[in-house]
Amino acid sequence: MAFDYKKEYKNLYHPKKQPEIIRVPKMNYIAVSGSGDPNQEDGTYQKALGLLYGLAYTIKMSKKGEHKIPGYFDYVVPPLEGLWWSKDQQKIDYAHKENFAWISMIRLPDFVTKKEFDWAIKTATEKKKQDFSQAKFFTYDEGLCVQIMHTGSYDNEPATIEEMHQFVKKENYQIDIQNPRYHHEIYLSDPRRTKTERLKTVIRLPIK
Incomplete structure (x- = not known):
């Protein structure tokens, strides 16, 4: 299971x-940072989600490929998370979402090192013909x-x-x-x- x-x-x-x-x-995360209204259709937030899930499933499905990640175990991709703030102020103003700044992220299993993360970036970029370099290996304490x-x-x-x-x-x-x-x-x-x-x-x- x-x-x-x-x-x-x-x-x-x-x-x-x-x-x-x-x-x-x-904990370690896949993370993409940006700003703007998260509800904007085809906006930066929506594009960030595509990068996050693209990488999350590249790592999860590595079990079916030639590249074997040391210590890998099968897992359910953890839920989407977000760090939020408003530009130039601490308090989040829900009436002005265009001023939101954020770091959108998905937790990484402990077996995913920076080296394996870089492999996932390269693999996802090649397979999906899309630039995944905006996504970062992010440690949050x-x-x-x-x-x-x-x-x-x-x-x-x-x-x-x-x-x-x-x-x-x-x-x-x-x-x-x-x-x-x-x-x-x-x-x-x-x-x-x-x-x-x-x-x-x-x-x-x-x-x-």
């Missing part, structure tokens, strides 16, 4: 519906955070985020959003196949 990160690490991917504090370990499971529209996140802020204050912590620690979301639902009111998103904020 394929290893499923969502099932094996429920503390990271299935938080409670109330805020909770967690220390997140360092998130550390101490507050997180919650948000259900519903992405546009309704501000109320959930306010709940997280109040919880953090009550617990005598402070929100610590500053480079390189950002507002973090993990998308457990496919918006193309899930009703808006049932979308499940992990929201995670760095604290100190």
Whole structure:
């Protein structure tokens, strides 16, 4: 049976519906950075997703090719994630998504080294006749955070985020959003196949 990160690490991917504090370990990702409205048709965000999934499945399906990655085990591709901020300010303004800046990313299994990542870039570029060089091997050490499971529209996140802020204050912590620690979301639902009111998103904020 394929290893499923969502099932094996429920503390990271299935938080409670109330805020909770967690220390997140360092992890490696495929990452593409950019800016602009993520909903723009054929925009930079949509193109970034194509790069991420193209590489994720190049690595996953390497088991069927001649190139054998040391330590490889079969796994379910982890969910899409994103680090978000607004240009020139810390607070995300949902009314002006054109000002969003982001790092879109998918977790890599531990057996994927920088060398194997570079192999995947080269292989995907050759097979798909597309430039994948914008994607980077990204290590993120998130550390101490507050997180919650948000259900519903992405546009309704501000109320959930306010709940997280109040919880953090009550617990005598402070929100610590500053480079390189950002507002973090993990998308457990496919918006193309899930009703808006049932979308499940992990929201995670760095604290100190």
